[in-house]
Amino acid sequence: MTETDPIAYDVVVLGAGPVGENVADRTRAAGLSTAIVESELVGGECSYWACIPSKALLRPVIARADARRVPGVGQAAGGSLDVPAVLAHRDAMVSGWQDDGQVAWLDGIGADLYRGHGRLAGPRRVTVTGPGGEDHVLTARHAVAVCTGSGAQLPDLPGLAEVRPWTSREATSEKYVPERLIVVGGGVVAAEMATAWRALGSRVTVLVRGKGLLTRMEPFAGELVTEALTEAGADVRTGTSVESVRREGDTVVVVTDTGDRLEADEILFATGRTPRTEDIGLDTVGLEPGSWLTVDDTLRVTGSDWLYAVGDVNHRALLTHQGKYQARIAGSVIAARAAQVPLLETDAWGAHAATADHAALPQVVFTDPEAASAGLSLAEAERAGRRVRAVDVDLSSAAGANLYADGYRGRARMVVDLDSETLLGVTFVGPGVGELIHSASVAVAGEVPISRLWHAVPSFPTISEVWLRLLEAYRG
Structure with missing residues (x-):
């Protein structure tokens, strides 16, 4: 192993996912020299x-489901999916798991890429062990940004390694369709991958330890998604935990806490995420290896004046779009501090404060039906001590919904702060609502008064007419 002389940069970024790329983009745009590892x-x-491969798998599923609900098209869309074509499209969308295009983009912005494992080696110092065992030592004049993301969390079950379980990685990259698939979990990954693989031909059984799917959203979201999965042929079992798992030849055998014995060809554990901070040298700067990193609203790690944690690693919002939002904030903050510009806008909604991941978090679950939300659920708002009112309407009350799909099924809820008469949260569940949620994000993030929303006229006949139905229901 050889070690090179230290190379000085203004900023060193650990992790070149979308979050790290956006930090590098912002710091380079500000004229700061930037290395990314x-x-x-x-x-x-x-x-x-x-995100990309899962949505590539789900898009044909949702498109076929939508087409089946349109009179005059349903019979033509009634056949099975072309599985090889779906998987080939997925492979194309991820560039065959080759990163040449994204490397070229980094070159284009002038960031220096170091391939290898990066570890902190004390304040403002990073060591990168390259593929050939060589070490590069990088120093940062202004900031090191940890953007290493999160990985799948597996339960502590004896013999699990021998079972060779799927995680989210295998579920989005697998090359064949298992005849039988068990999905363990009740969150977004579990719901989406159960939807995708059931449509691709697997007999899917979903084991949910809790009361239902998507419990962080309004209750009706999980209820409608569960109903649709069941109608599609999936077996969704709630209040069920895995007691043991083993592989007998090519068969996975699962025993549940209810005493049931299930068999499958593959098993997917979608049971949470863990930070990728175990081996990045946190101990050299007084932090706990493997921990989530606590940050302020400028994404700077608590107690540090140079270390930033952006995206999943700070555990504020484990969503790519929120991580990229944080990255834009962090990059601007790092540049401002490097230029010794006072941060005058660190209050709520200021240019240098990441507040949307507290108040206006948007999310879309790409199941059939889609579930989308922005801001707080009713339960979250009540726990926060807000004086609120929930307004519920059937999405089919929007004229555009019934044009979109025959027999359209869906629900909408807005949570109104009664003191300010602004929206704290909005949830839509139904076909096509993923493209509707940004309007809710704008209303929540912008704290738009109900009195003004009344004058934001939805186009007829679109699903967005549901906004009019919600406001009418609120006014009574």
């Missing part, structure tokens, strides 16, 4: 094993 593929989890 990546041990796997440039583009990260989202590009190759999460």
Whole structure:
């Protein structure tokens, strides 16, 4: 192993996923020299094993489901999916798991890429162990940004390694369709991958330890998604935990806490995420290896004046779009502090404060039906001590919904702060609502008064007419 002389940069970024790329983009745009370190593929989890491949798998599923609900098209869309074509499209969307295009983008912005494992080696110092065992020592004049993301969390079950379980990575990159698939979990990954693989031909059984799917959203979201999965042929079992798992030849055998014995060809554990901070040298700067990193609203790690944690690693919002939002804030903050510009806008909604991941967090679950939300649920708002009112309407009350799909099924809820008469949260569940949620994000983030929303006229006949139905229901 050889070690090079230290190379000085203004900023060093650990992790070249979408979050790290956005930090590097902002710091380079500000004229700061920036190094970015990546041990796997440039583009990260989202590009190759999460957002992009999962949505590539789900898009044909949802398109076929939508088409089946349109009179005059349903019969033509009634056949099975072309599985090889779906998987080939997925592979194309991830560039065959090659990162040449994203490396070229980094070159284009002038960031220096170091391939290898990066570790902190004391304040403002990073050591990168390259593929050939060589070490590069990088120093940062102004900031080191930890953007290493999160990985799948597996339960502590005896013999689990021998079972070779799927995680979200295998679920989005697998090359064949298992005849039988068990999905363990009740969150977004579990719901989406159960939807995708059931449509691709697997007999899917979903084991949910809690009361239902998507419990962080309004209750009706999980209820409608569960109903649709069941109608599609999936077996969704709530209040069920895995007691043991083993592989007998090519078969996975699962025993549940209810005493049931289940068999499958593969098993997917979608049971949470853990920070990728175990081996990045946190101990050299007084932090706990493997921990989530606590930050302020400028994304700077508590107690530090140079270390930033952006994206999943700070555990504020484990969503790519929120991580990129944080990255834009962090990059601007680092540049301002490097230029010794006072941060005058660190209050709520200021240019240098990441507040949307507290108040206006948007999310879309790409199941059939889609579930989308922005801001707080009713339960979250009540726990926060807000004086609120929930307004519920059937989405089919919007004229555009019934044009979109025959027999359209969906629900909408807005949570109104009764003291300010602004929206704290909005949830839509139904076909096509993913493209509707940004209007809710704007209303929540902008704290738009109900009196003004009344004058934001939805186009007829679109699903967005549901806004009029919600406001009418609120006014009574």
